[in-house]
Amino acid sequence: MGQQELTPPKELSLEQAREEFLALQEQLAAADQAYHQQDAPFLSDADYDAAKRRYLDLIDAFAELGAQATQKDSVGAPVTSGFGKIQHVQRMLSLGNAFDDSDVADFDRSIRNYLGLDNRAPLAFTAEPKIDGLSLSLRYENGCLIQAATRGDGTTGENVTANACTISDIPQQLIGAPEVLEVRGEVYMSHADFAALNARHEERGGKIFANPRNAAAGSLRQLDAEKTRARPLRFFAYSWGDLSAPLAQTQMQAIERLAQLGFKTNPLTCLCSGVVDMIRHYRLIEEQRATLGYDIDGVVYKVDDLALQERLGFRSTTPRWAIAHKFPAELAWTRLEAIDIQVGRTGALSPVARLTPVTVGGVVVSNATLHNEDYITGLDSKGDVIRGGKDIRVGDWVQIYRAGDVIPKVADVDLSKRPEGAEIFRFPETCPECGSPAVREEGDAVRRCTGGVICPAQVTERLKHFVSRAAFDIEGLGAKQVEQFYSDGWVKEPADIFDIKEKYGAGLQQLKNREGWGEKSATNLFMAIDEKRNIAFGRLIFSLGIRHTGEVAAKDLAQHYGDWDRLVTALDQARPAALAHRTADEAEERERLKAAAEDRRARITETRAAAIAACDVPAEATAAWDDLISADGIGPALGLSLSDALANTDERAAFDRLLAHLTVIPPEAPSNDSPVAGKTVVFTGTLEKMTRAEAKARAEALGAKVAGSVSKKTDILIAGPGAGSKATKAADLGIKVMGEDEWLAFVGSA
Template sequence: MTAEERISKLRTDLDKHNYSYYVLDEPSVPDAEYDRLFNELKALEAEHPHLVTPDSPTQRVGGAALAAFQQIRHEVPMLSLGNAFEEADLREFGRRVTEGLDLPSADLLGEGASVDYSCEPKLDGLAVSLLYRDGQLVQGATRGDGSTGEDISSNVRTIRNVPLKLHGRGWPQVLEVRGEVFISKAGFERLNAAQAEVGGKTFANPRNAAAGSLRQLDSKITASRPLEFCCYGVGQISKPIALSHIDTLQQLKAWGLPISRELRHAAGVEECLAYYRDIGERRNALAYEIDGVVFKVNSLASQRELGFRAREPRWAIAHKFPALEELTEVLDVEFQVGRTGAVTPVARLRPVKVAGVTVSNATLHNMDEIARLDVHIGDTVIIRRAGDVIPQVMQVVLERRPDDARAVQIPHQCPVCGSHVERTQLVKRSKGRTTISEGAVYRCVGRLSCAAQLKQAIIHYVSRRAMDIDGIGEKSVEQLVDEGLIRSPADLYQLTFDQVVALEGFAEVSSNKLLEAIKASQKPTLARFIYALGIPDVGEETAKVLARSLGSLARVQAALPQVLTYLPDIGLEVAHEIHNFFQDPHNQQVIEQLLASGMQLQDEGELAAEFAASTTLAGLIAKLDIASVGPTGAEKLVAKLGSLDAIIAADGIDLRQALSAKPAEAVREFFKDPEHQQLARAIEAQLLDFGMHWSSEKKTAAGLPLAGQTWVLTGSLERMSRDIAKDHLEGLGAKVAGSVSSKTHCVVAGPGAGSKLTKANELGLKVLDEDAFITFLGEHSITL
């Protein structure tokens, strides 16, 4: 292929990608792939300048304006930025700036002149222009192709942090503000959840969500979206407002326009690099997506002196972070078996570097996700990796699908043990009806006879948050299972020194340490023990609720689903999972073996005082979900008939004295079923047994100082782990949540605190740093 042919193909491909990205809001390739194609074109045009044409993507900024909107011509073009991908690129930019300003460069005799720069994160959104005349917002426009954009005036007016009238005074008669419209990470999650709930379009990423929301023909839709604006500069202006870029932004802030909280000054390129590294480390904690840092020469006079190239200023550059998204090929799809038997598809990929890490596997979640993405073996796909999140397949590039691509099929037999693989069923219970539908997950029915499930169950059991058995890692568990030495968690307590020392990687000292750790684990708290059992849908918090509320393993094992729903944050579906787990004969056998091995649960006791005599007969009737009978009807029923036996025995005449005809008939029909009678009596008997019955003895709860309060931990604590801090707070009665809201009582913020601290300050919440938190604990007799 000649250079001219390659240039032509690159221009065609880039134009197509520009159209998908800027007009359709549906990116066809990751940013990293686009940048590679663009830079290749740029290099070829530099080698063959006679082939450069005015309509080349290197001479333009973005896509054409949408025909659905009126077009607006920018008086001052909205240019794009050049990119730096390596530190060397930024240093080269610094050298060009120094030379362009005719300043002395570094040599053996000195460090050279230092140029001041502004530093701010490069938000991943949609560039817009806001035009103010006499302080009033009169126009909003997209960047479009840099020269002409779309008139989105009515839509930008709906963005809550865009002032319709500038604050204060002294603004120029004409002021064009430029910035980015974006959606925060939390807003993006809420938007996609809301879209999915109503069957609407979900978005690939926050940038596309922002673009799609801002370019709605109906501004009411735009108004319903969580859009935010952040300004980064000015365009046309009737009079200067400052001498530097940073002072310009600070003046815009004084007039009510939002600017980045991360705006900083840097003296020279090395301080720019330090800023880049710092914000890169904090990137995942930010409340919004960023894909790099923008550095600008701070002096406006120096900016004018440096001037522009065809599509970008010489005084600014975007230093990009390593790509979060990349293109690669699906070589195969394999299936892994987890602790609960879930058979999960995993894409085996042609290795590719994403965000600085080589990725060769990506999760596909389940078969429904494969169907939604339409993934085939052999496809070219876009994968995404953010922070420590497991890489995932985001999109298939359908135009690159080969003729021999193969559809993905779920295995009929477990790939580990050969047992049957069956699709899960979703059970929905409401008003006496049980609706069953197919779930998205497939499971191996082999349970602990399946080596994969057994290994994962043991790994979970010994983990730090469960039984905390130090010295036994995944490799050791695999050996123990493969050698047939353990077939359930209870077998750990039967291991001998000779068996352990014979394992690969174990010597006399490490074997003794492991056996001591296993023995030490026999005195867990009830909550740890419950969590270690690996009950589906029961995490640490639910395990703590069960332990604190019911007080004993016997009550947790016996609890009926309807009784469990009296406990905080336990819904009926999770209650059934808990009940079914403890009714399973195999699980009962494992628990009996664990207790027989010498397990001593440390904090078993009485039912929590707040649950003593906490129920009502009307509440029991309501929990039976009888059609047409809600809480009010249940109370009327109890007021008239007085007892469960009387309600069960009542005929139609008795019932119609308490209820109208339809609910009265529903109650009569419900209790005609002997199973329903048995269930209701069983629930009442258990409430009596547990001490939760309305006739049980009331207890006085010993008040905990933080009872009823919600606390949030954020950032890195240096004098204790966050787990220990959480244990201390929960011991004082607080609930420790993962997100900040208006109901949060206090936030403990360590170094590196990000969006949670920001939100706490915005809401005016009480915030403690680590020193103040430790002082607070000391006031409650907790010492480190």
């Protein structure tokens, strides 16, 4: 649901409410199934919570909807067919949620009101980390573990007894336990074990898990218990179900009793005397979150007195005596371990934060962007102060922000935790890869390596870009192979790829003897290279890695010019105008810095006009330049990048060597009679009936322009499950949003 403004339920008509209610009901049911059965959630916890709150608000506002409600009292999801079923003697319920301090105060107030206690009466709570794992119930009879069950739908769970017996934290024999004891807790995976598991899977080409919770759930729910045994699962006990005799008189004493019986309990569980104490412990746990070594997503508060818990009882799906105080889903604090400088294909030096891993928005984050050197010092792209002017230093405790598909970034710094002696970060003025000067041009936020083709980082990144999916997409030639061939001296520029077999004579023999290659894989690679000697014009332009030339802009250029020779001729003609444009840009920037606010615009305009006039640009150059930057999707910045690339003699020669190997396929004329001809569309979320590549190809064949981000120019957003910030922005801008089925029906007859 994102952050979009929603109409209050009472302002909706019954039909509007019913339409939204049914859509939410379908979304929640699918999300429950994806999370609890498939271990592959498509909604973040925050979006799920927001959807559930809205769903319940609609039911409260329109009693007529209650009869149709299937998700109001839902807990988890039904068990899958691969496991036997176990009926819980006592239901395994979920917890209500608190999202801010006022919710915690309301929780305390509601309990006092229910019990008839005034604000001065003592009322103790326990506070413990909320482990982000898979709920498990363990039943012991006469000290022996006889069954283990997942939560399932709260009433019936999956029988995972054989799998639970492989977890070392779960004792199979107890001494001194009640005759019947049902222990409840959470199965989880540590960060270190999760990273090692993913590394092993990646090495074998297996499934990569998004986060430790998914890995733990998928591991526990293996049909073969020996596969579970090979996974590093752990267990924290925090509660109980069916009992033949009480464990203790208080929650805290009962947890201590479970520890005495041999169960692992969380050492951060503590006793709190009231709301202030509870929130203080919440802050303490939040600060330690990144250093715990396992995922938590909040703090659980429970009334300590078990007799009071008994009096308070349960609502339909949650206990009255407990609540989960959730952490903000998009934010987390962790330690900045290092700042690395990466050199991209255009020479840009990009600072990357290396972090103590922490889960943010359902994804484990160990790296985050620091944007540029100004951002590190505490300035934005306009030179204005951000974060109160706090700079970022190695060793700092930093706040990480991540939402949807947004790249994680360092959002804030806690100066109170800055290590003594932490040094100001000095941004390098030479390239860390080749030692060439790294220059920051006037008005540019980015510092760039001037090494060009002598910089190995730029060359390898451009080669990786050349073989990427949206470019030449050569089967069997990915980033690792490119790095190998570059380090061996086989490939220094794109044209070399098409020369490998011929240039090295017995290329097959040499390649098949290398580590990771065999005769079949080598033969397949040569065949795949030959298949790409015919390439679409738009893909060719994109593959060259020219600054500002994205996939969409490359297709726009291809459509506008039709073939390589026309594009090159146009850029050669426009070169004097491009240089004049750069001169005007530089003059404009100097004037902007010194001009007074009241007359800045007029003086800048005059400065720009004077600078261009002084260059005495030929009319044909001006015409060629105007034609270039007026093309759909092309502007002055891209025009100047293209002009610079073709004017560079080394790059021009490399392009010519590449073209000698290729047959360039001109673009098809776009359809003009389809319902989406000339419209800009954006795809987001998970597409279920077609791949993203198929969807884009179909839209472009119908004359639509497919963009990667939502803007005022967007006409239609096609949103699948898991759509996040793009759907929110589209709603804010009033852009038409379609589901996948609606989109297919809309273009189906075209």
